Amino acid sequence: MKKSRQRALKLIIAFVLMQNGLMAQAIYEDERYVPETDPLVLEKLDQWQDKKFGLLMHWGTYSQWGIVESWSLCPEDYGWCERKKGENPKNYFEYKKEYEGLKKTFNPVKFDPEKWAKAAKYAGMKYMVFTTKHHDGFSMFDSKYTDYKVTDSECAFSTNPKANIAKEIFNAFRNEDMWIGAYFSKPDWNNENYWDPYFPPLGRNVNYDPAVYPEKWQKFVDFTHNQILELLTDYGSVDILWLDGGWVSKNSQKELDHFYKDKQRESSTGFIKSTMISQDIKMDELVAKARKKQPGLIVVDRAVHGKNQNYLTPENRIPEKTLPYPWESCIISGGGWSYTPDAKYMSGRKGIHTLVDVVAKGGNLLLNVAPSPEGEWQQGAYDLLQEFGDWMHVNNTAIYGTKPIEPFKENNICMTQNKDGNVFLFYLAEEGEDRMPSEIVVKSINPKKGTKISMLGSNKKLKWVQQKEGFKIMIPRSLRKKPTSKYAWTFKIEEINR
The missing domain is CATH 2.60.40.1180 (Golgi alpha-mannosidase II)
Structure with missing residues (x-):
């Protein structure tokens, strides 16, 4: 009887702890959003929430290898960061040199953004988000602040009339009356003021302490601001600035302490795979400058708690319930985020059920399609968007402009x-x-x-x-x-x- 009572008591305690944990998580989920106060942004957010369905595209030189975007450059101990391509994947520095050499062979001669835009419009998509720069630092636009870009003379595609890829994509989708979103990576693993060549990179973060080298860090902050302001000045109307790399943010000591305690609890070996370093990119200042260029601009500083994350972006998942703030599920349509040879795309049934599930819970669906190294979409992507369009032609009034x-x-x-x-x-x-x-x-x-x-x-x-x-x-x-x-x-x- 005594053992039985002890067992029952343990179960009760475990249940209470579980409930407290779930409650704490729910409170955190509800409180991690800081509402916007700019009336122009609030108006635009309302319009964005009515659009419901958008397109995301991951594309860069990495598509030539069919790998997980930039991540093989990151020396972290995760399976999806493994180096499996190139001539010398076992030597990190040789691999990095070869990876960056993909700039020379990137030549998507079948690039036809008008065809993509028409397919997306037929599917019922109302906005698009394009990767202008991923973590590797390769700019898919004509930036004057770097040579690591698609328009550099060493890039095979640089002489093509459509070499300024971001501009061509923005114009094509804007011509189909779709909103334009610019994905931009805050970390830049090619920039010497983020990954200083003097220090070996240890993970995804800056490879030196910004507090010890403030002048070097300020150069990187200026570089980041300048590139983003380029996109908001020379590329027409931009509706969404979609910033990735949430680890590049200003963190208080309290947040850093919590992070390391959590990491130690997660690790049975004591090895911490990723670290957290305060990297103040001066977001408030950047957003103020950005909105002078593009009034009402929606800013998504992903995974960074604060007022510059105008909507939240659960990645490759759908929340179990409605959420008390604007949100968008970004979901892979087939293969991976970036180009995967012979990718298998979700069925029309799965895609439409996904859209309905997201919208019924009050969110938007941002569906990812990855172009090939030649600049094409796979037929599976076109087939899926055709299925969406056929269904939306009948049912779209139950999707657009609705609430849970x-x-x-x-x-x-x-x-x-x-x-x-x-x-x-x-x-x-x-x-x-x-x-x-x-x-x-x-x-x-x-x-x-x-x-x-x-x-x-x-x-x-x-x-x-x-x-x-x-x-x-x-x-x-x-x-x-x-x-x-x-x-x-x-x-x-x-x-x-x-």
Whole structure:
């Protein structure tokens, strides 16, 4: 009996600790967003939240090797940082030299951004974010502050009329009435004032202490500001500045102490794979200068707690619930973030269900497509966007300009509501389910008597009846046999009484 009581007590204590941990995590999730106060930015954020669906593109010289973007340059002990390409991957410094030499052979002669923009527009995408510079420091635009760029005379593509890739992409997508987002990496592993060649790099961070070498660090801050202001001055209207590399930020000693305690707890060997160094990039100053160039600019200082992260970006995952701040799930469509030979793309069903899930929880979906070293998208990407477009052509009014409505999902039915008070129900079809059921029951919503219910893509007024809990929609045989779209069927309820 004594052992039994002790076991029960341990279980109770464990349960309490787990609940406290979950509560602390929930509080942290809710409090880590600092609301914007600039009225122009707030207005633009509202517009952005109505757009719901965007395109992300990772592209650089690394596409020639089909590797995980810049990460093999980073000497951290993670599987996805492994060096497997090149002539001498076992010698780090030789490998880095060869990697940077990819600039000379980068020649995407089939680059056709107008084709990409048309495909994205058909899919229903309303904005795009392009990697103007990843962590390796290679600029996909004509920067006057570096020679490590696509327009440098040593780059094979530099003589092409479309050599200024970022400008060509921005113009093509802007011409299709899409918002423009500039992805920009704050760390730069090519810049001598970030990775000083005197010191060997030990991880993703700056390889010296900025507090010990303040003049060197200031040169890097100036370089970063200058490159970003170039993009916001010479490349037309930019709507979103999407900054990556959240470890480049100003950290208090308290934050540093917490970081190392957490890392020691995570590591059973005592080896800390990554470190945290205060790297004050002077974000407040940068954002003020940026918004003088582009008033109302949305700034996403990813993974950095503070007012310069106008929306949050869960990466390759969808939150389990609605979140109390603007957010966007960035999701890989096929392969990896960067070009993967023979990539397998998500199915149309998976893609559409992903979009519906994100939107029902109040977020935006930013879907990544990676161009090839020749400057093409794989056919799988075009096929997927075609599926999105076919579905959105029928159902987009239930996506754009909508907000979550509790409980946001009931079984396989997701929900949204628009600003006119109409509610939309998405019936997510199972794999291989191409005929609709004869009845659909929803328990969490109670329409008023006389409410009109219809299916998007059809003019038929559907019969429905109230139940003890919720209501039931009857689906006529003609719609059951031939639904108006694939994978997810949307019902519009014009007015409800919760």
